[in-house]
Amino acid sequence: xxxxxxxxxxxxxxxxxxxxxxxxxxxxxxxxxxxxxxxxxxxxxxxxxxxxxxxxxxxxxxxxxxxxxxxxxxxxxxxxxxxxxxxxxxxxxxxxxxxxxxxxxxxxxxxxxxxxxxxxxxxxxxxxxxxxxxxxxxxxxxxxxxxxxxxxxxxxxxxxxxxxxxxxxxxxxxxxxxxxxxxxxxxxxxxxxxxxxxxxxxxxxxxxxxxxx
Numbered sequence: 001x002x003x004x005x006x007x008x009x010x011x012x013x014x015x016x017x018x019x020x021x022x023x024x025x026x027x028x029x030x031x032x033x034x035x036x037x038x039x040x041x042x043x044x045x046x047x048x049x050x051x052x053x054x055x056x057x058x059x060x061x062x063x064x065x066x067x068x069x070x071x072x073x074x075x076x077x078x079x080x081x082x083x084x085x086x087x088x089x090x091x092x093x094x095x096x097x098x099x100x101x102x103x104x105x106x107x108x109x110x111x112x113x114x115x116x117x118x119x120x121x122x123x124x125x126x127x128x129x130x131x132x133x134x135x136x137x138x139x140x141x142x143x144x145x146x147x148x149x150x151x152x153x154x155x156x157x158x159x160x161x162x163x164x165x166x167x168x169x170x171x172x173x174x175x176x177x178x179x180x181x182x183x184x185x186x187x188x189x190x191x192x193x194x195x196x197x198x199x200x201x202x203x204x205x206x207x208x209x210x211x212x213x
Contacts, residue, residue: 010051013047013050013051015138016046016050016075016079016138017042017043017050019079019138020042020046020050020079020082020083022135023079023083023130023135024083024086026135027083027087028083028086028087028090030090030094031086031090031094034093034094034101035093035101038097038098038101038102040101040102040105044102044105044106045102045105045106046082048106049081049082049085050082053066053067053070054066054078054081054109057085057106057107057108057109057110058085058109058110058114059109059114059116061116062109062116062119062120065116066078066081066120066123069123069124069127073124073127075137076127076136077123077127079130080123080126080130080136083126084126085108085109088112088114088119089104089108089112092104092108092112093105093108
């Protein structure tokens with residue numbers, strides 16, 4: 001999800017920065033107006049939040065807890081945290097101007113004492129609320145349905161078997177007959193054996209097994 005944060009054009013960084021500004025204007029309008037009036041460039045302070053994932057912005061122990069939530073609940077955690085940290089520092093932000101404001105924004109997570117447990121509780125509440133409103137992430141980055149991904153992969157795999165994408169693969173998987181002293185017996189685990197078969201099914205004859213159409 002975050003790979004494009006570190007590409008040359010930093011596509012995801014700009015996408016997430018834009019969405020942060022949308023959330024900021026909607027959820028903390030006074031802070032948003034104050035930052036705009038002081039012409040504070042978002043990229044100057046959001047880089048540490050979005051690219052460094054709050055490392056150097058918040059206390060180390062709290063950063064690790066945010067990363068745990070990130071791995072569990074996805075990148076929406078980072079978006080929500082980027083708003084929550086502004087809400088926590090609301091009074092200080094509104095009292096500062098220009099260069100002092102920009103300097104504070106780069107270290108605001110360490111400038112005040114933060115209750116780590118309360119921060120994480122408020123963070124997960126915000127993630128839930130923004131998810132319900134369907135505004136947690138930019139449209140282009142909404143997480144896919146994991147079950148649907150599995151079904152799509154399964155369907156694609158089955159299609160590959162039927163159309164014979166692998167060289168020499170017949171339209172239907174061959175029956176696997178295991179040779180026994182009393183004759184041949186059809187294997188009960190044909191799908192499990194497919195990946196062990198050679199590319200050319202037409203001449204399969206090894207390990208006491210043969211393929212028949």
